[in-house]
Amino acid sequence: MSRLPRPPAHVEPYVRILGHETAVAFLMYFGGGELYLPRKSGGKSPVEPVLGKEAASALAQAADRLPKRVPTAKPWLAEVMRAEGLSATEIARRLHVTDVAVRRWLKAADRRSGPSGARDPRQLPLI
Numbered sequence: 507m508s509r510l511p512r513p514p515a516h517v518e519p520y521v522r523i524l525g526h527e528t529a530v531a532f533l534m535y536f537g538g539g540e541l542y543l544p545r546k547s548g549g550k551s552p553v554e555p556v557l558g559k560e561a562a563s564a565l566a567q568a569a570d571r572l573p574k575r576v577p578t579a580k581p582w583l584a585e586v587m588r589a590e591g592l593s594a595t596e597i598a599r600r601l602h603v604t605d606v607a608v609r610r611w612l613k614a615a616d617r618r619s620g621p622s623g624a625r626d627p628r629q630l631p632l633i
Contacts, residue, residue, distance in 0.1 A: 509617065511585040516577050523564050530586055532565075534600075537578040543569040581611040588612055594613060 513521045513529070521529040528545050535556050543566045544550050552564040565572070575618045594612065598605040 510589050511582065511619075514522060514579065514582055515577045516573075517582055519568065520565075523568055524557070524561055526586075528561055530583065531578050532557060532561070533576065533583060537574045537580075539576060541573050541576050542574075543572075545569070580607075581615070584608050584611045585615050 510526055513526075517529070519531070520532060523529075524532055532553070536553070541552065543553065543562070545566050551562040551566065553565055580603060583601060584597050587600065588594075592600075594605050594608045598608045601608070
């Protein structure tokens with residue numbers, strides 16, 4: 507498996523809280539919809555049966571800093587799945603999009619980071 511892509515800003519809090527693998531599972535299951543995260547655990551969180559009590563508790567503690575609607579992050583998920591070795595067709599099936607969309611997202615990601623995964627040397631640093 508190659509190096510995992512860096513999450514975009516709107517996904518980074520989920521990756522920081524849950525870890526890369528669990529964040530991917532969370533986004534795949536809950537992405538695109540509103541999600542209420544109760545602070546007290548008691549089995550009422552929709553996250554707990556899917557990801558476990560620990561992940562649900564971690565998200566609940568950060569709920570006030572997270573948006574109410576979970577991002578879909580499909581372009582980033584496509585990059586993660588490519589790093590895991592999946593084909594564009596299989597990624598499209600998992601994300602419920604066309605293979606054309608997946609190829610477009612991956613091509614854009616390659617342009618941003620260069621074919622070797624390194625940043626474009628023409629890009630100036632922000633700081």
